[in-house]
Amino acid sequence: MLLNRDDWYDISRDLDWTLSYVDEEVAFPQCWTGKRAIPDEAWQAWDEPFRVSYRDYVRVQREKESGVKAVGDAMLRAGVYQKLDPAHVAAAHLHMGTTCMVEYMAVTMQSRFCRFAPTPRWRNLGVFGMLDETRHTQLDLRFSHDLLRFDPRFDWAQKAFHTNEWGVLAVKNFFDDIMLSSDCVEAALATSLTVEHGFTNIQFVALAADAMAAGDVNWSNLLSSIQTDEARHAQQGFPTLQVLMEHDPQRAQQAIDVAFWRSTRLFQTLTGPAMDYYTPLDQRKMSFKEFMLEWVVNHHERILADYGLSKPWYWDKFLHSLENGHHAMHLGLWFWRPTLFWKPNAGVSKAEREWLNEKYPTWEENWGGYWDQIIANINAGRMDLTLPETLPALCNVTQLPLGSAMSRHDLEPAVSVYEGRTYQFDSDISKWCFDLDPARYAGHMNVVDRFIAGQIQPMSLAGGLEWMGLTPDVMGDDAYGYRWAAEYAPAMAD
Amino acid sequence: MTVFDVEDAASLEPNLVGPVIRSGALAEAVIEAVADDNPGADVFVVDRDDYVRIHTAQTCRLTRASLELRLGRPLPLAALEMDMPSFAGRLRTRTEEYLWFYQS
Numbered sequence: 001m002l003l004n005r006d007d008w009y010d011i012s013r014d015l016d017w018t019l020s021y022v023d024e025e026v027a028f029p030q031c032w033t034g035k036r037a038i039p040d041e042a043w044q045a046w047d048e049p050f051r052v053s054y055r056d057y058v059r060v061q062r063e064k065e066s067g068v069k070a071v072g073d074a075m076l077r078a079g080v081y082q083k084l085d086p087a088h089v090a091a092a093h094l095h096m097g098t099t100c101m102v103e104y105m106a107v108t109m110q111s112r113f114c115r116f117a118p119t120p121r122w123r124n125l126g127v128f129g130m131l132d133e134t135r136h137t138q139l140d141l142r143f144s145h146d147l148l149r150f151d152p153r154f155d156w157a158q159k160a161f162h163t164n165e166w167g168v169l170a171v172k173n174f175f176d177d178i179m180l181s182s183d184c185v186e187a188a189l190a191t192s193l194t195v196e197h198g199f200t201n202i203q204f205v206a207l208a209a210d211a212m213a214a215g216d217v218n219w220s221n222l223l224s225s226i227q228t229d230e231a232r233h234a235q236q237g238f239p240t241l242q243v244l245m246e247h248d249p250q251r252a253q254q255a256i257d258v259a260f261w262r263s264t265r266l267f268q269t270l271t272g273p274a275m276d277y278y279t280p281l282d283q284r285k286m287s288f289k290e291f292m293l294e295w296v297v298n299h300h301e302r303i304l305a306d307y308g309l310s311k312p313w314y315w316d317k318f319l320h321s322l323e324n325g326h327h328a329m330h331l332g333l334w335f336w337r338p339t340l341f342w343k344p345n346a347g348v349s350k351a352e353r354e355w356l357n358e359k360y361p362t363w364e365e366n367w368g369g370y371w372d373q374i375i376a377n378i379n380a381g382r383m384d385l386t387l388p389e390t391l392p393a394l395c396n397v398t399q400l401p402l403g404s405a406m407s408r409h410d411l412e413p414a415v416s417v418y419e420g421r422t423y424q425f426d427s428d429i430s431k432w433c434f435d436l437d438p439a440r441y442a443g444h445m446n447v448v449d450r451f452i453a454g455q456i457q458p459m460s461l462a463g464g465l466e467w468m469g470l471t472p473d474v475m476g477d478d479a480y481g482y483r484w485a486a487e488y489a490p491a492m493a494d
Numbered sequence: 495m496t497v498f499d500v501e502d503a504a505s506l507e508p509n510l511v512g513p514v515i516r517s518g519a520l521a522e523a524v525i526e527a528v529a530d531d532n533p534g535a536d537v538f539v540v541d542r543d544d545y546v547r548i549h550t551a552q553t554c555r556l557t558r559a560s561l562e563l564r565l566g567r568p569l570p571l572a573a574l575e576m577d578m579p580s581f582a583g584r585l586r587t588r589t590e591e592y593l594w595f596y597q598s
Contacts, residue, residue: 004589005589006589049584049585049586049587050587052572053572056572059572060573060576063576064576201579201580204579205514205579205580208545209543209544209545212543212544213543224516224544224545227579228577230579231575231579231580232575235585238584285543295580298506298508299580299582302509302582302583302596305598306596
């Protein structure tokens with residue numbers, strides 16, 4: 001009789017070696033396991049919520065692959081991509097350029113789990129996570145390769161992380177930290193639990209719903225298929241959290257609070273503009289804030305409370321940022337559009353503005369005036385005034401512009417001095433992250449630090465664009481060629 | 495037991511647990527199976543067109559037997575993953591039963 005998986009699973013996952021020819025610390029160094037003072041016996045309580053056998057894994061993944069490929073092929077034959085709204089298309093360019101190589105970085109992180117995780121149960125699951133992330137990288141590359149003939153921006157799926165484009169550097173900085181440089185325990189808390197369980201739902205489920213409504217069946221299907229893997233392997237974070245809550249709860253709280261804020265800022269940059277500005281108005285399911293409330297506040301924070309974690313100390317500030325941060329980032333992205341490899345939609349036509357004010361009651365007061373001036377300049381033919389001549393000061397933790405985390409009134413400087421160097425931050429929360437572990441962030445020079453140090457030549461916007469690898473065929477410009485501003489012209493003339 | 499279609503997920507009480515399934519026949523079968531497997535519990539369904547939240551309060555049980563009955567064909571619970579991009583709550587997976595729950 002064939003055994004049921006439940007009959008043999010517990011034995012198979014505990015397969016391990018008793019080391020005799022090498023010291024434990026040499027085979028499993030603290031710097032990679034992250035065990036610290038947690039006793040070895042504690043890891044015997046590590047119990048994965050989402051059980052997987054290799055046989056099940058292969059069978060299920062094969063079906064997933066067949067489905068994604070079939071949909072992709074059908075959409076290509078139907079020429080769906082060529083019919084998509086140009087504003088929506090920018091969201092796919094942004095996603096592929098900033099996410100594809102993060103998937104590849106995640107292969108390395110999962111490989112570390114396979115090799116160094118403090119329990120064989122976790123090492124076993126890491127194998128599936130590693131295969132998942134390999135799949136995601138290949139899916140993104142195949143998707144982008146299929147569409148490369150229609151737009152050179154899809155080349156950035158592979159190219160972006162080999163450039164110095166500032167947004168890509170911000171993404172890379174975060175994931176270098178929590179994927180490539182972190183030990184297993186911290187990577188599980190920051191990446192598996194915070195990013196994969198908390199935030200990727202926003203990009204891979206919620207934005208996928210927007211993409212489906214926009215008619216982008218291929219991309220939507222790819223996103224949600226990827227997230228079916230994420231939902232499973234993100235669960236590696238919870239038994240790790242369970243062990244930490246028993247033996248070192250303060251470490252868990254701190255690691256998660258830092259990762260939560262950095263994730264918030266990153267997704268305000270990547271997902272917020274895509275949902276609230278790039279998705280065509282009649283195809284938006286909900287606002288970015290509403291999706292964040294559904295997925296991050298209700299869905300994610302509730303389970304953290306179930307494990308005994310408190311909300312981050314900066315919770316009220318996070319909610320304030322939720323009203324504002326992505327609007328500030330969008331304004332900056334659009335204004336500095338030559339520094340992008342996608343074409344951002346301004347998204348402030350009269351109808352869109354009405355929607356923004358309905359969803360965000362303080363939008364007009366905070367951001368309307370800036371857009372009014374941009375619109376006036378466009379309609380006066382002064383395009384030069386709508387384009388940047390300088391670079392914005394950047395945060396030394398998030399790598400995002402100062403003044404882009406909260407409302408336009410929240411501009412109080414956040415500064416730390418460490419070993420004689422002054423560091424600036426986009427918020428006192430980012431400053432708090434830095435001050436917890438300054439050596440971790442201190443050596444890094446952000447784009448503006450490098451500019452001021454003379455590392456970017458010539459010291460002009462043109463020099464900066466060349467340094468970022470931006471070429472005319474991909475350089476950002478308004479998605480609709482500024483046509484949306486025309487409806488304001490009579491009112492402006494009055 | 496009642497199945498509620500809910501528009502605003504943010505207004506739901508915070509103790510809801512259960513799967514999020516991509517829209518389609520499987521999601522319909524899961525709604526019915528969850529109703530079967532959780533007698534006496536209200537089933538809250540949030541349909542976002544592309545995905546469907548299927549939740550009950552505090553614990554949500556789904557058995558292979560109920561799912562296969564409602565789906566009309568064999569389907570190991572492990573295969574649920576193909577169309578489950580997310581879920582709310584803790585999860586316990588066994589061959590014949592998935593259980594989503596909160597402890598507190």
